[in-house]
Amino acid sequence: MATEKLTEYERRRLETIKRNEEMLVSLKIHTRLSELSAAFKRQRAEKSYKVSPEKKPKSEEPVVIRRSLRTRGLPPDAPGLGDEIIELRAKPSKPNSPPKPSPHVLGPFRMRDAYRGSGSDEALIKTISRRSQVNSSDESVNGQENDYKDQISSGLHDGSDWSYSNSTVRVLEDNLLGCSTGCESIRVKGSVDLGSLSLEPENIARVVPGRIMAVRIFPSTEMTIIAAGNKFGDVGFWDVESRNEDRDGIYLYHPHTAPVSGILVQPFSLSKIYTSSYDGLVRLMDVEKEVFDLIYSSNDAIFSLSQQPNDANSIYFSEGNGVVKMCDVRVGNTSASWNLHENRINSVDFNSANASIMATSSTEGTAGVWDLRKMHVDKPKALKMVCHRRSVQSAYFSPSGNCLATTSFDNNVALLSGANFEDISMIRHDNQTGRWISSFRAVWGWNDSYIYVGNMKRGVDVLCTTQKRIIFTLQSQHASAIPCRFDAHPHKIGMLAGATSGGQIYIWTAPS
């Protein structure tokens, strides 16, 4: 009986795939359609997570958890493709209702086609576009920076290129350190009074449905916009200051068909936002063009996304089983690929003091520090390996670049320091989040003193790097869920966004 039902399900799926065939033909993967049948048989044999067999949704498609080969850690070779195609199709609505126009295609689509909010998203587009333009000739910055901008512009190949050199960044850093500018890729540094941080009720909002996987504060002092990516492939934007009685200031899009693993807002061009996903895609949301572009596509899941602080033309991401790739966004292909770990890589980060130094963390149980200038193609050798006893969820460099903090399921936050990160110390911290809460990832604040990491009591533990212990815990009666993913505002000291598994964002702030 169950077999019968699944057979029916298979039939419908095959129909869907037929419908997608034209699209697939252009992608030159249609020749592998013949392999689908076999893939389905495997999938049928595979049981989804313990579902009570009695309750079946009547006359609905059975809810089968789509687990592609890649999420099961299998090689991305031939037989996995069937899953990919399924994930490209629109999520089935009711059998007889006309299919919603779906952007789930392997290509660019308009923002409005991915928009899932109730009102209009015009206000968001306006806010981001206006600020983005302001940022390229920011009035809050003195003439000095405009000179740098000119300097930067003079080195461009064309108008759509935002490259700038190492030396330029160095000059920027020397001159602008500590200044409040509208937009630069250098983080402000400073100390924060932990006791003064608070979570105000107006700084709480549900930005997406379901579990948040990635959160990012826009790198601007002119506005407060926070982007959150969830498990379903949604990306929500919260324009915090625009909230009033009529508007919630929240805008929801659906650019991906699987969990969103990374969000990058371009510091010099706030209207350009990269997103990565388990669906194997990297997209570029261009708010001015009002499109979600396709930058990169893979058969493997993409688990994290990063960028060097001095190169806006390249993105780095981790893919499948332990691979990091670099992609030139102007060309759209990967120009480098390294196999660095045996298992999925949960984070990729770059050192602010030396953009060639990269850190990775892996489910394999290790974190690595790498020098991109010395990467052997076959077997890259790490400058430093951190060994944990369980999976490592993150490895992030401190604001100065002198330290590295890794977070692991083995209940440690490891702290590396020293000229070659040779000094390692462990700070105990309960990181057992269980199944429903995204893993904790300790993030740096605005100097090398403190690290912020969620706890299971709905608070934020602050680890002191000198005392190697929890020195403070941010708590609030307004926090109704566990904040598990964080982003510290790069230019506003004390502004820390925490994201929950229920789609909420908490913004802790320092008094102004």
Place this chain on the structure above:
DNA sequence: GATATGCTTAAATAG
């Protein structure tokens, strides 16, 4: 080694 299965966990939401 590959594969399956069971257990942990919190919060939205259905009732």
Place this chain on the structure above:
DNA sequence: CTATTTCCAGCATATC
């Protein structure tokens, strides 16, 4: 208010 549902982690254990 309680009962149910979620189910793309990660780990331990059992079986082949």
